[in-house]
Amino acid sequence: MLEPLEAMPERLKTFLTGLSDQERAVMEEVFMKNLGKYKSYEEVKAAVEAKSPELAAKLYQPTSWLDEKAAALGPEARAYYNAMEERARRYQAYFYTGKRPTDAELKQSMVEDVNGYRALSAAGKADFQKQFPVLAKFLGSDEFYKEVQAWG
Secondary structure (H helix, E strand, C coil), X not given: CCCHHHHCCHHHHHHHHCCCHHHHHHHHHHHHHXXXXXXXXXXXXXXXHHHCHHHHHHHCHHHHHHHHHHHCCCHHHHXXXXXXXXXHHHHHHHHHCCCCCCHHHHHHHHHHHHHHHHHCCHHHHXXXXXXXXXXXXXXXXXXXXXXXXXXX
């Protein structure tokens, strides 16, 4: 199995390894210590922008990159991506309310992600893999599927 940093797209890896100590401190403050204080993604983004406009510019660039990748998907792969994104937003909402999803809920979400990928047609999988090759590698991996099933 790939290590998390090795599995990341180069653009994201460069972002994470290029953060200054001050930027890491802002991220820790906003995302680790105070995330439950915010009610939405927009409030989190505003907090980061208020503390470090430079970090905000770096931080939200990968988001627009993901949006561009998603926009390039065909209808079947895009519907799958949208379902995954909806689950991710649902779990973000937990954190915005100061809660944490249970391990069972997180496992169920991962199972849905893997099963949804496996249910795509060959063309849908190829389309998704073209835009998100590392994620497709994990989602299509029998080893990853077994780990997800055994988790919790």
